[in-house]
Amino acid sequence: xxxxxxxxxxxxxxxxxxxxxxxxxxxxxxxxxxxxxxxxxxxxxxxxxxxxxxxxxxxxxxxxxxxxxxxxxxxxxxxxxxxxxxxxxxxxxxxxxxxxxxxxxxxxxxxxxxxxxxxxxxxxxxxxxxxxxxxxxxxxxxxxxxxxxxxxxxxxxxxxxxxxxxxxxxxxxxxxxxxxxxxxxxxxxxxxxxxxxxxxxxxxxxxxxxxxxxxxxxxxxxxxxxxxxxxxxxxxxxxxxxxxxxxxxxxxxxxxxxxxxxxxxxxxxxxxxxxxxxxxxxxxxxxxxxxxxxxxxxxxxxxxxxxxxxxxxxxxxxxxx
Numbered sequence: 001x002x003x004x005x006x007x008x009x010x011x012x013x014x015x016x017x018x019x020x021x022x023x024x025x026x027x028x029x030x031x032x033x034x035x036x037x038x039x040x041x042x043x044x045x046x047x048x049x050x051x052x053x054x055x056x057x058x059x060x061x062x063x064x065x066x067x068x069x070x071x072x073x074x075x076x077x078x079x080x081x082x083x084x085x086x087x088x089x090x091x092x093x094x095x096x097x098x099x100x101x102x103x104x105x106x107x108x109x110x111x112x113x114x115x116x117x118x119x120x121x122x123x124x125x126x127x128x129x130x131x132x133x134x135x136x137x138x139x140x141x142x143x144x145x146x147x148x149x150x151x152x153x154x155x156x157x158x159x160x161x162x163x164x165x166x167x168x169x170x171x172x173x174x175x176x177x178x179x180x181x182x183x184x185x186x187x188x189x190x191x192x193x194x195x196x197x198x199x200x201x202x203x204x205x206x207x208x209x210x211x212x213x214x215x216x217x218x219x220x221x222x223x224x225x226x227x228x229x230x231x232x233x234x235x236x237x238x239x240x241x242x243x244x245x246x247x248x249x250x251x252x253x254x255x256x257x258x259x260x261x262x263x264x265x266x267x268x269x270x271x272x273x274x275x276x277x278x279x280x281x282x283x284x285x286x287x288x289x290x291x292x293x294x295x296x297x298x299x300x301x302x303x304x305x306x307x308x309x310x311x312x313x314x315x316x317x318x319x320x321x
Contacts, residue, residue, distance in 0.1 A: 095167025170203020206268030
């Protein structure tokens with residue numbers, strides 16, 4: 001059984017699929033399965049655990065959107081303090097190859113952000129096996145609008161909202177950040193989905209960049225291809241449209257990259273950094289040596305990820321006194 005779980009983790013993290021009745025199936029993406037997969041090569045790691053603290057307040061499993069197929073939920077973690085004080089907020093998007101994973105994978109990070117003076121919100125969205133692109137993108141933009149709509153209730157500063165994503169969630173976070181109020185993903189006249197900072201944790205920013213060649217393999221069903229309604233050669237329009245790099249420009253918000261030592265998860269990053277530098281947009285890049293993908297779900301890398309994130313957010317989203 002342990003061998004099977006480990007194998008499932010390997011298959012998922014490498015983006016492969018297994019087939020049952022000609023339909024792709026994928027193992028779940030959880031903190032525990034990630035640990036089982038990684039512990040052989042990294043015996044010193046331990047899994048992250050939920051934070052228990054009387055310094056934060058929590059409101060979990062709030063329905064922020066109803067669709068024909070599901071009720072989408074989010075978890076809100078708020079610093080305990082003055083009742084009228086507002087805080088910068090961070091929307092946290094889980095990874096899982098656009099097809100699996102859950103908001104629970106980002107709960108711990110959201111809790112620690114709250115401990116450090118931010119409203120942390122871990123969010124669910126429709127995955128590709130429920131609804132293909134662009135459903136998940138529109139869900140997440142609706143989550144940003146929900147944050148602004150209920151800003152007063154949850155002590156959010158509506159002018160200081162960041163989006164943080166890990167792996168596939170990082171691609172989604174970047175896409176949300178570079179397409180503010182875009183008609184492609186559902187423009188709202190009254191409530192903006194613009195965000196003020198992007199935190200990209202080991203996620204590609206282009207599906208069509210040469211560095212992303214591994215995302216589409218001829219003759220195989222990729223996770224990206226399933227989400228994007230066809231492989232790159234079949235549906236190039238979606239592959240290009242969903243690539244954040246296509247929209248990066250003078251209005252892109254400050255961006256933080258935290259990367260593993262695995263190059264395949266950096267696709268398009270350096271080109272994006274070059275554009276940010278061209279327009280003097282603040283950015284940081286940190287690569288954690290000798291680290292695997294999914295490092296952010298394990299100690300000791302979680303602490304490093306958290307510290308980079310807090311330091312960056314403190315620079316670009318300092319709350320007004």
